[in-house]
Amino acid sequence: MIKKRISASVIVKSNRVVQSISYRKYLPIGSIEPVVENLDRWGVDEIIIFDIDRSKNSLGPNYDLIKAISSIPISTPLAYAGGINNYKDAIRVISSGSERVIVDNLFFKNPKNIKNISNAIGSQALLLALPLTINKNGIFHYNYLNKKSKLLDLHKILDLKPYFSELIIIDYLSQGFDSKFDIGLLEMFNENDIDLVCYGGIGVSELSSQILANKNVKSIAFGNILNYGELKFQEIKKSIKYSxxxxxxxxxxxKI
Amino acid sequence: MISVGIVDYGVGNIHSLSKSVRIAGFRPEISSSKELLSKSDIILLPGVGSFSFAIENLKKSGLDSFIIKQSKINKPIIGICLGMQLLCSNSTEGGINKGLGIIPGKIKRMSNSKFHIGWNSIQLKNKNHFLKRFNNHEFFFNHGYQFEGNQKYVIAETEFEKSFPTIIKKNNTIGFQFHPEKSQKAGIQLLKKTIKSISNIE
Structure with a gap:
């Protein structure tokens, strides 16, 4: 039976790991190598790197960073988000050491390129990440480049469904807070067979089990909390009540 | 030290695979040169990509006929994920495309168009196989297509809605549907055991 994953997210800004709070405030953590090395040693199910200033500064993916991570070396699956614009970027990200690539704004900016990326690397290796928020008027997508929110059009996501494997739902306003992830964000996808990764303010509580119980959710990702102590991942995994x-x-x- | 020639054909996680081969205790050599690859003790065909794109790249570089020739002289070959699928007869990913035909069998979309992504265990069919100690161990998978072929080539299966082949082997060619290089301790140990066993070099 395929297992649901407990993933670790690492936010990188200007080549340094930071703690991100609601996409607004960033607190320094340090170099990426020791952070990733610890996550690999602890046996997290997957490491997701969000290299947040690559698109904003039109820098493209940071291949040197990906190579530095895989040179540690690590043997944990890696997914990378940051400045991926076309299939050539995606292929180079994979050859540099990441098994999966994540796109976000490209989804709105140039959906055709999402198809091209998928044709080159396979849709299993492509993830879509959307920072979202919910209010009484619906679910809104937050464009972190222009800092504006727009009502999310589910049909647009469904049109692209054959081209990506998992959708990362980021409750960006809850990021950096404990047990604040808005479970209402999942409802929109209940009628559709879309595999989801949930991230942003999940925290160690009953909420994590509730999210994992949703049939579409394949993974939950923890970020800031993993920086608060040695073997934090083991502590989180033990505390999750889900089956x-x-x-x-x-x-x-x-020992093997 | 056993040398492992990692085929660089423009698709695949060659960098992380190379590091894992080194951790496992072997000498990796990433190359697209047939001359260099033919000098290695083992050929490793990586793969993260779509079948149609990958086979096209192999054909353009002439590496397709090179790998087939190597299999005919019984050179040990390992295929990982898409690399395993490329070893087979054909695939429906991105249209119907011929594979290398080293292991007879077809690659088809998984039932209900599902993706099989994450950690799952493998069940060995023959409990005396050289990989027996990895029976029921969990490995990292990331694919949406699967092998269909004669059971005589199937070494291990995995349960996902129904069982499907996840290790296949013919003569000295072996394919893993999962990523040993990204499956932490168990994956590195499996890679080590496989390379040692099929290379026949101590």
């Missing part, structure tokens, strides 16, 4: 048989057993210190 243990649907989660991967802890492999830390496991």
């Amino acid at each position: 243990k048989k649907n989660l991967r057993r802890s492999i830390f210190r496991e």
